[in-house]
Amino acid sequence: MRSFITLTACLLITNYLSAQSTINYGSLATFSENGNLQIVVEIPAGTNKKIEYNYVTNTFPVDIKDGTERIINFLPYPGNYGFIPSTMMDRVRGGDGDALDVLVLSQHSATQTILEVIPIALLNLIDNGEIDSKIIAVPINPNHRVIGAASYSQLHSEYPNVQRLIELWFTSYKGSGIVEFNGWGNELSAKAEIEKWLVPN
Numbered sequence: 526m527r528s529f530i531t532l533t534a535c536l537l538i539t540n541y542l543s544a545q546s547t548i549n550y551g552s553l554a555t556f557s558e559n560g561n562l563q564i565v566v567e568i569p570a571g572t573n574k575k576i577e578y579n580y581v582t583n584t585f586p587v588d589i590k591d592g593t594e595r596i597i598n599f600l601p602y603p604g605n606y607g608f609i610p611s612t613m614m615d616r617v618r619g620g621d622g623d624a625l626d627v628l629v630l631s632q633h634s635a636t637q638t639i640l641e642v643i644p645i646a647l648l649n650l651i652d653n654g655e656i657d658s659k660i661i662a663v664p665i666n667p668n669h670r671v672i673g674a675a676s677y678s679q680l681h682s683e684y685p686n687v688q689r690l691i692e693l694w695f696t697s698y699k700g701s702g703i704v705e706f707n708g709w710g711n712e713l714s715a716k717a718e719i720e721k722w723l724v725p726n
Contacts, residue, residue: 551580551624553610553639555723561641561665562719568606570633573597578608585636599698603691604671605629605640609660612722619656625722627660628691631669641665646677646688647710647718650695653703659695660715677711 550565557563567576567585575588575595588595606628614620629642642662650657661680663670672687674680680688688709696704710718 548639549583550578550610550637550639551583555609555611555719557641559641562609562644562662563639563641564607564609564627564629564662566605566607566629566634566636566638566640568602569635570603570605570631571601573599573601576636597698600694603628603630603694605631605634605638609719609722611724612719613724614656614658614722616655620722621652621655621657625658625660625719627662629662629664630671630674630687631664632671640669643675643712644715644719645674645680645712647715648691648695649707649710651705651707652699657704658718660719661691662715677709677715681709 553563553565555562565578567578568574573596575597576585577588578585606626608624609627610624612625614623614625616622627642627644628648629640631640634640642664644660644662646661648659648661650659663672663675667675672680672684674684674687692706692709696706698704
């Protein structure tokens with residue numbers, strides 16, 4: 526019996542350890558070895574649960590609010606939502622204290638997926654008085670894109686309704702009057718925003 530219990534305990538520990546990620550997502554490099562921007566997916570496209578990376582436990586739990594899982598009371602996320610590693614929008618400079626957010630216009634990718642992307646736009650938002658910029662990006666791999674745009678000019682001219690839908694979604698998903706739209710920027714603005722919030726080595 527003792528050997529059975531010991532074996533069971535070993536299996537449980539092994540399963541637990543194997544479930545823990547060996548990648549520290551928070552300290553990943555902002556750019557891949559190929560020089561491409563890389564992002565970490567928290568919330569897959571088409572999902573309503575507010576999943577947030579926990580830097581302490583290196584896990585991706587659903588955010589808890591008032592004792593229950595936080596569910597977005599709106600349409601699901603219109604793309605894969607996550608963060609740009611090794612960035613921090615510090616409060617001293619007006620940020621929200623979190624890593625820089627990114628919305629990747631692509632097919633559904635699972636939580637914890639690391640994607641190499643092209644930043645094509647910057648959505649400027651104010652959330653409760655804090656800067657809450659969103660980088661809009663598409664995958665490096667054209668086969669994973671859901672639209673043909675790979676630049677801001679293409680997004681603006683060929684997919685203006687996609688741009689409007691993104692703006693409308695982010696200014697509506699928390700309720701009326703909470704998130705304010707503060708303009709769009711092109712890919713150069715997006716790259717400058719990323720550089721602005723890079724964590725010093």
